[in-house]
Amino acid sequence: MKNKHNINLSDWIIYIGMIGIFFVFTIICSAMGKNFLNINNVMNIVNQASINAILAIGASIVILTGGIDLSVGSVVGFVGIFLAMNIKSGMPIPVAIILCLICGAVIGLFNGILISYGKVPAFITTLGSMQAVRGLAQIINGGQAVSGFPLEIGALMKTKFFGVVPIGVLYVVVFYTVMILILSYTKFGRGIYALGGNSHAARLSGIKVKKLEVIVYILCGMFAAFAGVMLLARLLYADPSAGSSYEMNAIAAAVIGGISMSGGKGKLANTVVGAIILATLTNGLQIMNVATYYQTVITGLVVIVAVFADKRKERKAE
């Protein structure tokens, strides 16, 4: 009975942490006469978190299989340029977006095949594709940014429902709901956990491990491509360097959410909280006008504290 209580607490620790951060920021901000806790700013935070949250879905499922994908930031940059060039040349927006998702899938397929069939470590494969894809992003338009394309694409990020809820929130809710259901209730989802937990056992139990791994990387690439579409729609300006180091933010969100780097353990639902915590930190600290470099320090410390708190359970078990 006591044991059960403990597990419950650690399951909720990330939510407690998030509420704690909100609480602290609300107090400090109101002491400074700034407005932190209101519906507008909460939506603001979720909207700012949305791109990272989408990337973090991919990061989470890849990490759950015991792998890692460092190429997603480059995919974001590549897709931005590719999409902007295509719609500038008159391609209908839906077609252009589908092409981008295909690009993301192909890059994921490339990563997945090398990792599963080629036995190249995920870190190395995706480190390589990270650089190669970033190079491609610069090559396709000669290193130049793209602008002057039809601005209708902005509706994908700038639409608001009921005047307050940004469309980014909708993407997060839909994609997370779908992926959480897949992870919990399908053979594919259980296979991901099994693979990350013990790949040998997973293979023996009849899971097509290699195929599953490839699909996971394809999904990760597609989420990254979608995040690239979102970023372009938000900024209406495609820069080949866009999305650099986004992979680290995505991994950080997954890790804060309690996804174990060794694979097989963690809940996708908590990843979105991780992404929101990261966005909240930037938002709150910037509202307080804290100098930028302190923000980096504070964010880094929070990542460490979050993982430390999350591992409490495992340490106790030992």
Place this chain on the structure above:
Amino acid sequence: MKKKLVSALLCMAMVGTMLVGCSGGNEGGTDDSKSEDKASDTEVVDESAEVSDKLAEEIKSQVPDKDYSEYTIGFCGMTLNNEYHIIVANAVAQSGKALGMKVEIQAGAEHQSVEEQLTIIENYVSQGVDGIILVPAASEGLISALQECKDAGIPVINLDTKLDDNTLKTLGEDIPFYGTDNYVGGQMVGEKVAEMYPDGCKTAILRGVQGQTNDDDRYNGFLDKAGDVVDLVAEQHANWETDLGYTAIQNIIQANPDLQVIYCENDLMGIGAYQAVDEAGLTDKIKIFSYDGVTEGLQYVIDEKFVSTCAQQPIEMGKLGVVNMAKILAGDKAETYIDTGCKLVTIDNAEDTLAETEKYAAEISATK
């Protein structure tokens, strides 16, 4: 089986594209393995392009008469992922070509890639280039590379971002610098703001990468002229990037709904700032003053999304770099300091400036 075949083909296609992408840059010559992953950057500058006669004449008229075809100069740029720096690189490449020199172009992957620049310069030194033209990614931190150049007797010319005085003092050498006095540019923007808001205004500043002289100068120059007038409510380092500028301004607006002025130290951050202001529906209340004068920035001024931007002369810098490097190689003295100047671009002169920039850019990317 069919599926496997398809996936194998797709895989090969992907590998093929990447290999092509990665190997293309080595045509330039003696790149060693370390610079291979930067090969994509080299692609940006079209080395096969011929130089227009006009440019060739202009450059030749400024240097001592001599055969320069023996010489190789290495250009180490800050980055090649934005228009401004590409123009500097193109100007150097084309001007060098005008003299028949071999020009190698390398740059860091991002604005603050100091370590990559160290590697690039070390590679240039070991290749034995005859001169190095440098746009430093940080005003400090390149001392060891510069020391190597000095020891190897390779002349260095500094463009755009000035190496700081301490670095030069430590090095015990004066490195020629041609670029804009960013402090003066900052003052111009400051004057404009002070003139438009004589009774003061709530102001936010988006700054670049901390530690770069450009950032400090643009900031201090602005405050020198506008500091008494403006009420500075927020400042954030958005590292010259569009997405960081966007997020920072969203948050700053949240904290200061009555904000009136945003000063962005470059156009990329300005573009992000405008998107955030536009989304908040505050374009009537918040005015953006930008800096750099890249084509998109000028377009924003024409569209009245920016009140002004401060245009620099990247082409002039590149030309001066090569001309003076040629002088050094010919045994003459180079100019130690040239202010290439900058001008405040507003709605009145934005269209002209844009046309001029495009013309210049066309001239520099040359007739094929």
